[in-house]
Amino acid sequence: MSEKEHLDFIRQIVADDVASGKHDGRVLTRFPPEPNGFLHIGHASAICLDFGVAADYGGRTTLRMDDTNPTTEDPAYVEAIERDIAWLGFEWEGDVRYASDYFEPLYQLALRMVEDGFAYVDSLSESEIRDHRGSVREPGRPSPYRDRSIEENLQLFRAMRAGEFPDGAHVLRAKIDLSASNMKMRDPLMYRIRHAHHYRTGDAWPIYPFYDWAHGQSDGIEGITHSLCTLEFQDNRELYDWFIEHTRPSVAQIDSLPGAEGGGSEDLGSWDPRPRQYEFARRNLDYTIVSKRKLLPLVEDGSVSGWDDPRMSTLAGLRRRGVPPDAIRAFCDQVGIGKADNRVSVGTLEWAIREALNPRAPRVLCVLDPLKVTITNYPDDGIDWLEAPYFPRDVKAPPEDWPATRRIPFSANLYIERSDFAEEPPSGFKRLAPGREVRLRHGFFITCDEVVKDGGGEVVELRCTYDPATSGGSSPDGRKPSGTIHWVSADASLPAEIRLYDRLFKVADPYEGVEDFRDNLNPNSLEILDAFIEPSVAEDPPDTSYQFERTGYFIRDRATRSVSKVAGSNGAGAHAEAGSRLVFNRTVSLRNTWETTVYLEPDVAITSVLEPGVTVGPVPEPASETGEPTIGEDTGRLARDRIREESLPLQTSFERFQRELGLTEEVADLLSASPASIDFYERAIAGGANPEAVANWLLNKVRGAESKEGPAGTRAAGESSLEPEALGALVDLVESGTISVTTGNDLLSRLVADGGDPREIVDREALGRLVDRARIRDVAHQVIADHPEEAGRFRAGQAKLAGFFVGQVMRATENRADASLVRNIVEESLNEAS
RNA sequence: UGGCCCGUGGUGGAAUUGGCAACACGUCUGGCUCUGGACCAGAAGAUUCCAGGUUCGAAUCCUGGCGGGCCAACCA
Numbered sequence: 001m002s003e004k005e006h007l008d009f010i011r012q013i014v015a016d017d018v019a020s021g022k023h024d025g026r027v028l029t030r031f032p033p034e035p036n037g038f039l040h041i042g043h044a045s046a047i048c049l050d051f052g053v054a055a056d057y058g059g060r061t062t063l064r065m066d067d068t069n070p071t072t073e074d075p076a077y078v079e080a081i082e083r084d085i086a087w088l089g090f091e092w093e094g095d096v097r098y099a100s101d102y103f104e105p106l107y108q109l110a111l112r113m114v115e116d117g118f119a120y121v122d123s124l125s126e127s128e129i130r131d132h133r134g135s136v137r138e139p140g141r142p143s144p145y146r147d148r149s150i151e152e153n154l155q156l157f158r159a160m161r162a163g164e165f166p167d168g169a170h171v172l173r174a175k176i177d178l179s180a181s182n183m184k185m186r187d188p189l190m191y192r193i194r195h196a197h198h199y200r201t202g203d204a205w206p207i208y209p210f211y212d213w214a215h216g217q218s219d220g221i222e223g224i225t226h227s228l229c230t231l232e233f234q235d236n237r238e239l240y241d242w243f244i245e246h247t248r249p250s251v252a253q254i255d256s257l258p259g260a261e262g263g264g265s266e267d268l269g270s271w272d273p274r275p276r277q278y279e280f281a282r283r284n285l286d287y288t289i290v291s292k293r294k295l296l297p298l299v300e301d302g303s304v305s306g307w308d309d310p311r312m313s314t315l316a317g318l319r320r321r322g323v324p325p326d327a328i329r330a331f332c333d334q335v336g337i338g339k340a341d342n343r344v345s346v347g348t349l350e351w352a353i354r355e356a357l358n359p360r361a362p363r364v365l366c367v368l369d370p371l372k373v374t375i376t377n378y379p380d381d382g383i384d385w386l387e388a389p390y391f392p393r394d395v396k397a398p399p400e401d402w403p404a405t406r407r408i409p410f411s412a413n414l415y416i417e418r419s420d421f422a423e424e425p426p427s428g429f430k431r432l433a434p435g436r437e438v439r440l441r442h443g444f445f446i447t448c449d450e451v452v453k454d455g456g457g458e459v460v461e462l463r464c465t466y467d468p469a470t471s472g473g474s475s476p477d478g479r480k481p482s483g484t485i486h487w488v489s490a491d492a493s494l495p496a497e498i499r500l501y502d503r504l505f506k507v508a509d510p511y512e513g514v515e516d517f518r519d520n521l522n523p524n525s526l527e528i529l530d531a532f533i534e535p536s537v538a539e540d541p542p543d544t545s546y547q548f549e550r551t552g553y554f555i556r557d558r559a560t561r562s563v564s565k566v567a568g569s570n571g572a573g574a575h576a577e578a579g580s581r582l583v584f585n586r587t588v589s590l591r592n593t594w595e596t597t598v599y600l601e602p603d604v605a606i607t608s609v610l611e612p613g614v615t616v617g618p619v620p621e622p623a624s625e626t627g628e629p630t631i632g633e634d635t636g637r638l639a640r641d642r643i644r645e646e647s648l649p650l651q652t653s654f655e656r657f658q659r660e661l662g663l664t665e666e667v668a669d670l671l672s673a674s675p676a677s678i679d680f681y682e683r684a685i686a687g688g689a690n691p692e693a694v695a696n697w698l699l700n701k702v703r704g705a706e707s708k709e710g711p712a713g714t715r716a717a718g719e720s721s722l723e724p725e726a727l728g729a730l731v732d733l734v735e736s737g738t739i740s741v742t743t744g745n746d747l748l749s750r751l752v753a754d755g756g757d758p759r760e761i762v763d764r765e766a767l768g769r770l771v772d773r774a775r776i777r778d779v780a781h782q783v784i785a786d787h788p789e790e791a792g793r794f795r796a797g798q799a800k801l802a803g804f805f806v807g808q809v810m811r812a813t814e815n816r817a818d819a820s821l822v823r824n825i826v827e828e829s830l831n832e833a834s
Numbered sequence: 835u836g837g838c839c840c841g842u843g844g845u846g847g848a849a850u851u852g853g854c855a856a857c858a859c860g861u862c863u864g865g866c867u868c869u870g871g872a873c874c875a876g877a878a879g880a881u882u883c884c885a886g887g888u889u890c891g892a893a894u895c896c897u898g899g900c901g902g903g904c905c906a907a908c909c910a
Contacts, residue, residue: 033910335846347860701889703895804853
C-alpha cells in the first residue's frame with residue numbers, strides 16, 4: 001500500500017503501538033467470518049482493513065472461521081469465503097484457522113474459570129434467565145444457582161461436556177455483575193448444551209461456546225495483537241477484556257492445537273501478547289444490503305438466482321457482474337474507515353470500477369436496442385471487413401497480451417441504437433436525424449434519407465446513403481459530422497443476450513418505511529435485451545471484460561442461451577456455438593452526461609422536495625407544571641439543585657461562591673455540585689489566587705486535560721496527579737504574567753500527568769513569559785520570511801491568516817511569548833513589510 | 835430516570851492533537867477527441883448539529899441541549 005500522510009484512527013493506534021515497542025513491534029490481526037453465508041462488499045471493507053493494517057506495519061493476518069454455532073454453518077460457505085478472499089487479493093497467515101479447532105483448549109480454560117470461581121453452571125430455563133437479566137432500566141436478579149459450590153459446578157460442567165444432559169438443561173455463565181449498566185456484563189453465557197452435528201467436529205461436542213467467550217480466547221491462542229471489529233461490539237469490549245483478564249492459560253492447554261509448537265505445562269499466567277479490541281463503523285452502501293443474515297432470505301425465497309446473482313452485493317455476485325478485485329480494493333481505500341454511521345453512494349463504487357476497467361477493457365461494438373438501417377448505395381450482398389483498433393489513443397498502455405486491432409464487417413444492412421436516432425432532434429442532439437450525417441464508429445459517414453414507419457407510426461427502418469470516401473473515419477473534404485455512433489452489421493453479427501442490472505432496492509435505505517425490507521425490492525432490477533454484437537468476441541477468452549463503446553462495461557457470463565429467434569444471418573456468426581447465443585452482464589454503464597440518468601441520485605432530489613426548509617431540532621416544549629424535566633431543559637442543573645436542597649453545606653457554598661467570590665450562578669452551580677469539588681476549589685484558592693480565574697481553569701481546562709487519553713487503551717480514567725494547591729499556584733503564575741497562558745496550558749497537562757509544583761518547574765526550566773518586543777519582532781520577521789506565500793495572502797485580505805502566524809511564532813518561542821503581544825506585532829510586521 | 839458510541843459541503847472523510855476547514859466521488863463551465871467515455875483547465879458547493887463558556891485564537895477544550903446508532907439471542 002502506498003504511504004499516506006494521513007492515518008485513520010485504527011492505523012494511528014497501531015502505529016503508536018509499533019513505535020512504542022508494544023509486543024516487540026509485532027502486529028497480527030485476524031479476519032473472523034462465521035461460515036454461514038457469502039462475503040459481501042461490507043466484508044471487503046473489513047478485509048481490506050484487517051489485512052491492510054497488518055501489511056502496513058509488517059504484520060500478518062490470520063483467517064479464522066468463527067464456527068461456534070453448529071446449526072448455521074456449512075463447509076460450502078468455508079470454501080466460498082476462502083475463494084473470495086483469495087480473489088480479492090489477500091493472503092492469510094498459514095492455514096485457515098477454525099474456532100472449532102480450539103474447542104478443547106477453550107473447554108480447559110473454562111474449567112479453570114470454574115475452579116477460580118469466575119463461572120458457574122446455571123440451571124434456569126432460557127426464559128427465566130432472560131427474565132432475571134432485568135432490563136436497561138432495571139438491574140437483574142441473581143439466579144438461585146449462582147452460588148453453587150465450585151465442586152458442584154465442576155462436576156456439572158464436566159457432565160455437560162460428557163453429554164449427560166439434554167439441550168437447554170444447563171448453561172455455563174460467567175460470574176460478573178447482575179446489576180451492571182452494561183447488559184453484556186450481567187453474567188453472560190459461556191456455553192450452551194446443543195446435541196447437534198457440527199460440520200467439522202461432528203458429534204464430538206455436546207456443548208458449544210458462545211461468541212464472547214470463544215472470540216477473545218481465540219485471539220489469545222493465535223497471538224492476535226489487534227482485534228478489529230464493527231461498532232455494534234463496543235459493549236462487548238468490556239466483556240472481552242474481562243475474559244482476557246480472568247483466564248489463566250497454560251502451555252499445556254494450547255498444546256493440543258494443530259500446529260502447536262509443543263512445550264511443557266507451565267502456566268502462561270495471561271495471554272501474551274494481550275489482544276485488544278478496536279471497533280470501526282461498518283460500511284453501508286445505498287440501495288444495497290450488507291448483512292449476511294439479510295442476504296440469505298433473498299437467496300432462499302428466490303428473489304435472486306443465488307449468492308452469486310450479479311445484483312447481489314456479495315463478492316461472488318460482484319465478481320460475476322464483472323467487477324475486478326482491484327476496483328473493490330480501490331473503493332475501500334477511497335471511503336476509508338471511521339466511527340460515524342454512514343451510507344456510501346454506489347456512485348463511488350461505480351467510479352472505482354470504471355477507473356479500473358478503462359485502461360484495460362478492449363472496446364467492441366454492440367447494439368443493445370437495434371434499429372434497422374439500410375445502406376441504399378451499398379451492394380446488397382457485399383461485405384467489407386474494416387480494421388478497427390481495440391483501444392482509443394488515450395489508453396497509453398493497453399494490455400500487452402491483447403491484439404491491437406480486429407476486423408469488423410460492414411454491409412448493406414446494419415443496426416444502430418434506437419436512441420441514436422431522433423425524428424425531431426432536441427437541441428444539442430449530436431446523433432442521427434432525417435437529413436443529417438453521422439459517423440459510424442470505425443466506419444463510414446452515413447446520411448439519413450428516409451424514415452420508414454409501421455402502421456402504428458413507430459420507426460422501423462432508416463434508409464441511408466454512405467460516403468465511400470470516408471472509410472477510416474475522415475472525409476477528404478475535411479467535413480466533420482455532428483457525432484459518432486456505434487453500429488453492427490445485421491448480416492454478419494452475433495445475437496447476444498444482454499443483462500442489464502439496476503439496483504436491487506428501490507430506495508437508498510432498504511430498511512426504510514417497511515417491516516420487511518423485501519417490500520423495497522426493485523421489481524425492475526433485471527432487464528434482458530436481445531442485442532447484436534460484432535463477431536470478433538466469439539473467439540475471445542470467456543472471462544473478458546469489454547467496453548461496449550458508448551454504453552458501458554460488460555463481461556461474458558458463463559451462461560449461454562439457446563436462440564429464441566433467428567437473427568438475420570448469412571453464416572457470418574458461424575463462430576458462435578450453433579443454436580446458442582452469448583450472454584453478457586453489464587458491469588456498469590459509462591458515465592453519461594447527456595441523458596441525465598434520473599434514477600442516479602433520486603434520494604437527493606426527494607429530500608430536497610420533501611424537506612424544503614426543515615431546520616434543526618423540535619421546538620422546546622414549555623416546562624410542565626409538575627416540575628418534571630422536559631425537553632430542552634438543563635436536567636443536570638435540575639439534578640444539582642435538588643441535591644443542594646437536601647444538603648446545607650452544598651447550598652451554602654453555592655451561595656457563598658456567588659456572593660463573596662463574585663462567581664456567576666452557572667459557574668457556582670457547577671463548582672458546588674459535590675463536596676469533593678468544593679473542597680478542591682477551596683484549597684486551590686486558599687493560596688490567594690484569583691477565585692474567578694481558578695474557577696474557569698478548573699471547570700474548563702482541568703476537565704479537558706484530565707479527560708484527554710494517554711496512549712491508546714492505557715488511559716487511566718479519572719486519575720489525576722494535580723494537587724489543588726498546584727492549580728492555585730499555576731493560575732497565579734499566569735494571572736501575574738509570570739508565564740504565558742499557553743505555557744500554563746502546557747504545564748497543566750504535565751501536572752495532571754505527573755504532579756509537581758508549577759513554580760519549581762517554571763524556575764528550573766526557565767519558562768518565564770517572553771515580553772521582549774524586539775525579540776518577538778525578530779522571530780515574527782523570520783516566520784514571515786519563511787512563509788512568503790501566506791504573507792502575501794494575508795496582505796491580499798485573508799485576515800484570518802494572522803492566527804497562522806501567531807501559531808508559528810508561538811511554536812518558535814516554545815509557547816513562552818505573550819500571545820496578545822505576538823498577535824499585535826505579527827499584524828504590524830505583516831503590514832509594514834508590504 | 836440506564837449504559838456506551840457518533841454528529842464536518844449532496845456523499846465518504848482530513849485537519850500534524852488549540853493556529854490557513856485538505857482530499858476524493860458527485861455537480862456545473864470551458865477545452866480536446868472517430869466513444870456525449872477518457873483526458874486537460876476551471877468553478878460552485880461548509881456559520882464544522884445548536885446555544886452558552888474558556889482562550890489572543892475553538893471543528894478540536896468545558897457545560898447544556900438536539901439528533902442518530904448499538905445493547906435486555908441458549909446468534910455472531
